[in-house]
Amino acid sequence: MNQASLPRACAEVLRRDLTLAWRRRGDIAMPVLYALIVATLFPFALGPEDALLQRIAGGVVLVTVLLAMLLALDAMFRSDIEDGSLEQLVLAPQPLALMLAMKILAHWLTTALPLIVVAPLLAGMLHLPLAVMGVLLLALLMATPMLSLLGAVLVALTAGTRRSGMLLALMLLPLCVPVVIFAAGAVAAAQQGLPWVAPIAWLGAALALALVLAPLACAAALRIALDA
Amino acid sequence: MNQASLPRACAEVLRRDLTLAWRRRGDIAMPVLYALIVATLFPFALGPEDALLQRIAGGVVLVTVLLAMLLALDAMFRSDIEDGSLEQLVLAPQPLALMLAMKILAHWLTTALPLIVVAPLLAGMLHLPLAVMGVLLLALLMATPMLSLLGAVLVALTAGTRRSGMLLALMLLPLCVPVVIFAAGAVAAAQQGLPWVAPIAWLGAALALALVLAPLACAAALRIALDA
Amino acid sequence: MTPTDAIPLLQARGLSFLRADEPVFGPLDFALHAGELALVEGDNGSGKTTLLRLLAGLLHVGEGELRWRGRGWNRDERAGDVLFLGHQLGLKMDMSPRENLRIAAGLHGTRSGRTAASVLIQVGLAGYEDEPVRRLSAGQKKRAALARLLLLPAVLWLLDEPYANLDRAGIALVNQLLEEHIAGGGAALVTSHGAVSFHGGEPKRIRMHG
Amino acid sequence: MTPTDAIPLLQARGLSFLRADEPVFGPLDFALHAGELALVEGDNGSGKTTLLRLLAGLLHVGEGELRWRGRGWNRDERAGDVLFLGHQLGLKMDMSPRENLRIAAGLHGTRSGRTAASVLIQVGLAGYEDEPVRRLSAGQKKRAALARLLLLPAVLWLLDEPYANLDRAGIALVNQLLEEHIAGGGAALVTSHGAVSFHGGEPKRIRMHG
């Protein structure tokens, strides 16, 4: 009998989710396209005035990326619940929090990372100054894992329900308000030539905390949500 | 044997979808909340400057309502496909296009109508002038059924795939760019005191066309999608 | 006993379904008359479900020919004559069995003398008429779906594994439903792995392999 | 033959599960020893599925007491000892049976001398190892799930209607799996409506009603 080792289990879960994402690579492209198109709609809806667009560029990119992630979040556990493989994961003799951390990592790699890669393009389309771009990317690198982690906890809570992603949006908003404020604050400060390190540092601290606590909370939430 | 009559079948389908929506009335509230939340995020991301918000209010409300509808669209046939009742509807001895038209109507009533009701609130929070509100509502009344109808055709096309709502967003957004342009054009014109009837009239004409063609296209798309 | 001289309800000649240009099941030839029951037999993966979905009109004919009452194979000819019960039961989970039947009746009409209430008692769901289907057990859900067979008018029943998830009483119920339907001049195609103990004569068999 | 003097693997005393404060099944008392098979019997809706989900640890005990190897009922005690196969098979539709097994092996470990390939041949999926599960028929999917039982190490199997959707060869396969498992000192709880023809002695029976 070959005992299952913890590293092997982690690797297997991560690998599984990445493989599944790859099999559906069309779906990876979707958040990116969604963000692209929403960013495209704004000039149509607001009129193509460069100064106005530039003024709102940072904020619109942030909100767009956030919405795109929100859409993808909903699917984080859905298929696993539907086909019963989440039950199997919960029943496996491995620390659930760690397994879920792997799933969250895979989710971030497949949804947030592509969004971060195209963010400069979006920002460029809305005429964000090049100098601010670095700060925007840094802010996204801090903010998106936060969203993945917080989102995972909430998705786990809704795991036992048949609700759409809307409820998730409602629950996530209060949690992501601080994240958006800090991220947008950093970008705005950079755009005005003010120091922007403080908000980024705050985000970093919060991220470190979330990295430790969110998987545990996620596991607890999942056990509550499945017990019906 | 009691033959099924066409009016009864239509009424039954409409009634069914409305009942189901009522049983999940939480879900009806969700697009509304989603729109509220997105509208709330913008001031956070852009800063609470009233003049700026007023300038972009019309566009943001339009895009927001559109995104909220888009999210809800995805669910139009999903549960019916999953539990096999769409198959049963397709196999029923009734004109499929008409049955689908009823489903689309129910969907519009349960998602778009609540959004239209809260749109003035959203617009008010973003300081859209009161005088423009009427035009915004008129534009929404034209634009949202268009989206429901076009969306239904696309949802039907993607029915056979297991893709997420993203694919839908991707396919729908190019189609709704013209809708957004006309609707936003009308609102912007009204805001600047210019005549705004022409874009609304165009929207109305397109809507009339869609009302006739979309259910037929939807039925055809559905038959193709299920045949796999 | 079976009127082989009459025009068959359903006739297949060299029928097969192609997936990626490969036939899922070999060319099939069979005819089904009113008052006949056919068992579709075959191992797992031999194409029984595929055949039933094809006959229901959900999949299109790959090769060969299908005739309905001796005429062509198109939707309008068969409208209202065929009922299909697949792996997915087609029940709305948030509605009660009674409401589900009501919708089906609105779309298909009802047999004379049958009501949703009477039919639900017959399938053994008395007391569960107004419970959301979501709260029923696997076998109770199946029974709720079977109630549709009793209520709606149709000549041909296509039943994919109707016995799965049912207890002994449930299996006896399905057999009884089939016997009554056949005796009343209906016809049915049934896939099943379990032994079907059918009283009204030996059923026809359609073998999927070979 | 069954070592009733030894500490039972699983022991239930006055066990019941409450839904909206109503017991779904009556208080149950039973004990299961290593090397024993128990059939859970009951009509549709009598609570068989609920019992199995409870024993798997997905639902929490409502009233009464459960003991595992004579000690308390907590997750860490049972870790790795229990395998559950429910109505939902827990297979990823986009992956092949082989890949699905590989993941399960990563989480649970494997029995010595078993490999994914050998196990898939044993359940009759030779030739389908690398086909996405989505493309398998209902019975083939079930077999892919059964392969997990062969590959993973576990003492107690909880099988909810393992015979459903299987052809005769598949049913014989399940019986053979159970016999080997029992003979090797394992235990199993099985719900089923069909007759279970079990060679290694008469199984224990747990009646859900009365």
Add this chain to the structure above:
Amino acid sequence: MSKWIPLWLHKLGSPPIFYRFAGTLRPWFLGLALVAGAVALYGGLALAPADYQQGDAYRIIFIHVPSAWMGLFIYGVMAVASFVALVWRIKLAEAVAMESAPIGAAFTFITLVTGSLWGKPMWGTWWTWDARLTSELVLLFLYLGVIGLYHAFEDRRQGARAAAFLAIIGIINVPIVHFSVNWWNTLHQGSTVRILGPSKISASMLWPLLTMMVATKLYYVASLFGRVRADLLELESGKDWVRRIATENSVPGEQA
């Protein structure tokens, strides 16, 4: 398990006892709330003089501020009850937590509406994205999230536990939202018009305010008791004591 909980508290935790207890106390709380409310209204609307700057518009304060306080206070109660519910699986705590949420949401909603009705004459706008206003809106969303999650579950107790979890995550969030929003607003120079400092308020305005605060607290208890009673009937519908109530109250003509 919970030996250190005093016996009387333990007894109160039993649903049928609490049902009766709440049933007898509720009218008293309601009556006191109505009396206190009436006194406060008379003091606030009739006795207190008009404000020298705001005129009579300031009289909204007598409902606005107590409601605002209740919105925050009830969130605290909900979070504590949630914690108890999760840790000790006490059914009564679940009911208290979940039935507090709609009351808290109602008060928060009232705060928002009365605030904007006050803001229009004072600030010239119904709404601005001021820090305090915005955090109040976020608080409403927190409440709605808890309510929504609770109702999203088929099984009520499971829903209660999931929503209790969310409520606890939310209370960590309350101070974060508060501070971050402050931080946010000081970045841009959005200034708030706060004319009435607490120190400036005169005694004739203060006592109706405080009386109304007491009235809202009493009302909260009365409303909570009514809601928890209804909830317990639902949660315990399998138990005999509920069936007895059901059959006792049966209306003739209905099948009992």
Add this chain to the structure above:
Amino acid sequence: MSHFFAMGGYAAYVWPAYAVFFIVLLADFVSPLLRRRRNLRELRARLARQTARQHRSATPAVNS
């Protein structure tokens, strides 16, 4: 009296505020009463259904 109702010209703001306060709280107070009535009614219906079920299981069981 009309002076009182005029609220120094702010009647259009003050009275709606109070109206909202009372209407919302009234709704909050009444809703559990209605819910209680409905629940008791449903419970009675459920009890009736249960007796119907017991009737059914009292008729001879098919299983051995």
